[in-house]
Amino acid sequence: MSEILGKVEGIIPLAEQMGADEVELYVASGKSFEIEVRLGQITSSNSSIDSGVGIRAIVNKTVGFGFCNSLDEKKLKEITEKTIQIAKSSKPDNNWSELPYPSSFPVVRGIYDKRIPELTAEDVVEITNRMLQEANGYDKRVMPYWGGAGSGHGIYAIINSHGVEGYEKSTVIGCMMGTVAREGNTVSPECSETDYKRSLNISPENVGQEAARLAVDSLKPKTAETGHYPVILAQDALIGLLSYTLTPTISGDNVIRDKSAYKDKLNTLVASEILTVEDDGTMEKGLSTSAFDGEGTPAQKTLIIENGILKSFIFDNYFGRRAGTKSTGNAKRRGYATTPIIAPTNLCVKKGDKTPDEMISEIDDGFFIRDVQGAHSSNPESGEVSVVATPCWEIKRGEIKNAVKGAMLAGNIYNMLKDLKSIGNNIRQIAYLVSPWISFNQVRIVGEA
Numbered sequence: 348m349s350e351i352l353g354k355v356e357g358i359i360p361l362a363e364q365m366g367a368d369e370v371e372l373y374v375a376s377g378k379s380f381e382i383e384v385r386l387g388q389i390t391s392s393n394s395s396i397d398s399g400v401g402i403r404a405i406v407n408k409t410v411g412f413g414f415c416n417s418l419d420e421k422k423l424k425e426i427t428e429k430t431i432q433i434a435k436s437s438k439p440d441n442n443w444s445e446l447p448y449p450s451s452f453p454v455v456r457g458i459y460d461k462r463i464p465e466l467t468a469e470d471v472v473e474i475t476n477r478m479l480q481e482a483n484g485y486d487k488r489v490m491p492y493w494g495g496a497g498s499g500h501g502i503y504a505i506i507n508s509h510g511v512e513g514y515e516k517s518t519v520i521g522c523m524m525g526t527v528a529r530e531g532n533t534v535s536p537e538c539s540e541t542d543y544k545r546s547l548n549i550s551p552e553n554v555g556q557e558a559a560r561l562a563v564d565s566l567k568p569k570t571a572e573t574g575h576y577p578v579i580l581a582q583d584a585l586i587g588l589l590s591y592t593l594t595p596t597i598s599g600d601n602v603i604r605d606k607s608a609y610k611d612k613l614n615t616l617v618a619s620e621i622l623t624v625e626d627d628g629t630m631e632k633g634l635s636t637s638a639f640d641g642e643g644t645p646a647q648k649t650l651i652i653e654n655g656i657l658k659s660f661i662f663d664n665y666f667g668r669r670a671g672t673k674s675t676g677n678a679k680r681r682g683y684a685t686t687p688i689i690a691p692t693n694l695c696v697k698k699g700d701k702t703p704d705e706m707i708s709e710i711d712d713g714f715f716i717r718d719v720q721g722a723h724s725s726n727p728e729s730g731e732v733s734v735v736a737t738p739c740w741e742i743k744r745g746e747i748k749n750a751v752k753g754a755m756l757a758g759n760i761y762n763m764l765k766d767l768k769s770i771g772n773n774i775r776q777i778a779y780l781v782s783p784w785i786s787f788n789q790v791r792i793v794g795e796a
Contacts, residue, residue: 351376352504352514354418355400358427359508362404365431369405369446370508373641375683377501380468382475384494384524387483389475392468401683402427406434408443414684444668449510452645457632460546463518464500471496474551478522481555486528488566489559492537494524496551503683511643519634520544522551528562535565536737536752539583539718541777545632561717565738568752571794577713577768578756578790579706579742584716586780588732589694591725592760597651598689599662599677601727603669608728608761612657619767620655621699627781628676628692635779641680641687649675651694655765663689696782699770706771706786708745714792715740715747719756730761736792753795763787 355374362370376398383391399416400423411434415426475496482491497520504514521543528535538561542549580588601607609617628646630636637646642664650658662670663678666689678687707715719734726732736754740747771783 351398351418351502352506354420355423358400358402358423359506361424362402362427362431363508365428366406366435367404367431367508368407371403371446371642372506373401373503373680373683374506375399375501375503377499377503378464379497379499380466380471381497382471382495384475384479384491387479387491389472389479392472394468399683401680401685402430403446403686404430404434405443405446406431408439408441409434409437410440410443411435411437412686416684442669443665446507446509447511447642447644447664447674449512450645452513452638453629453647455629455631455636455638455646458515458517458545458636459500460518462547463498463520466498466520466547471498474522474549478524478551478555481552482524482526482559485556485559486563488528488530489562490527490529491555491558492525492527494522494558496522505639505641505643507643513639513643515638517637518545520547520549522549522554524554524558526558526562528559528566530566533566535562535750538562538565538738543634545634545636561738564740565750568750569741571714571739571741571751571754571792573794574792575789576792577710577742577786577788578792579710579713579715579784579786581715581717581784582775582777582780582782583718584736585782585785586777587719587722588725588734588760589780591722592727592730592732593764594691594694595727597660599660599666599670600689602660603666606728607660608730609657609660613659615657616655617657617761618652618655618764621767621770622652622655622764623697624652625650625695625697626661626675626677626691626693627695630693630695630781633693633781634776635692637692640674640676640678640692642674642678644674644676644678646676646692649677661689661691663687691779693776693781694779696770696780696785698772698774698783701769701771703771703773703784706769706784707742707747709769710742710786711744713742714751714754715742716756725760730759732760733757755793756790757793758791763790
């Protein structure tokens with residue numbers, strides 16, 4: 348990292364000489380390796396090494412952005428000049444305040460495993476084969492339809508002209524598989540499983556086995572009858588729904604733009620009293636854990652909903668200042684070639700005291716939904732959702748029974764969150780969501796016509 352920073356440290360004074368009032372550099376360098384599976388076979392591999400820098404320059408309240416995928420001194424100078432030109436030719440933003448100032452960063456743990464950078468291509472292929480073998484050996488009716496495995500490691504840094512300096516290294520490894528099962532003329536819906544972690548503790552065998560089990564269990568589905576039922580949502584279904592509803596609703600930019608359903612509801616009851624949600628950028632081993640965000644603001648825990656009461660939104664530096672508060676450390680970068688956006692880090696639903704078996708046993712006639720399709724069509728401002736529940740199973744007299752086909756979950760997610768039945772104790776992280784199963788008292792299920 349010191350070598351990389353040495354190559355870019357001259358950009359800030361250079362940009363200031365060119366007329367910049369403030370300058371920010373986001374530097375990243377990483378390596379990744381990926382294996383792809385199609386129709387039961389390893390079909391491709393991809394190895395990439397990438398280094399670059401993103402530059403934000405502010406001139407008289409105008410913001411210019413440029414990036415360069417090279418750390419060559421000449422190219423860095425050229426992109427700095429272009430970024431300043433963009434800033435000088437842009438329209439001023441009178442809401443602009445200033446870039447962050449230095450603050451101490453928290454100590455975060457479990458985001459780097461020295462074993463992962465030492466993995467070879469053959470190691471990742473071997474992980475993929477273990478996953479494939481488990482799926483193929485589970486049942487002859489199963490076809491591993493898609494999947495793969497990958498590893499990555501990198502270093503990244505944020506520095507600005509106010510003296511913010513942060514750098515960090517991280518690792519990630521994971522595997523995923525989607526399967527279908529065929530019996531006669533019946534084909535199951537696509538069923539998938541994943542396992543992504545910061546350390547070399549994944550289980551490709553479990554991924555292959557679980558993806559295969561779900562597909563077999565989804566054979567010979569029944570048609571759901573339209574009505575209102577108790578429903579349990581697993582983590583994959585939850586993140587599908589919340590990503591297009593609750594997540595944008597708690598985002599500070601939508602609050603400021605009057606596009607949040609919760610805009611005027613701070614310190615009021617917005618969900619069931621059994622629901623508590625916090626955003627934790629410091630969570631040990633979290634997939635989105637870091638000591639600082641994409642602007643150099645220290646990571647923190649932010650209580651979003653406590654016992655059903657809305658306590659806070661999430662902000663970056665710009666919208667935090669516009670809201671009269673401060674950044675919550677939620678400026679997320681998707682690489683050096685992008686500017687920050689507001690996004691959750693590790694969005695954590697506080698676990699309840701019910702085991703999965705207890706949650707199922709409480710339902711006499713309802714549904715267990717593992718995943719959903721079509722959540723992108725949800726309306727975050729109104730909360731209206733209409734998604735296909737797949738894979739999905741009926742619950743009868745406290746037991747999971749037949750698979751269900753063609754079931755639609757329809758309703759208002761914000762009303763659903765007010766009508767929770769129970770929260771499980773089976774915490775799992777899927778992407779940014781850290782949650783157990785959640786069950787709802789009454790959800791509208793629409794069967795096939």
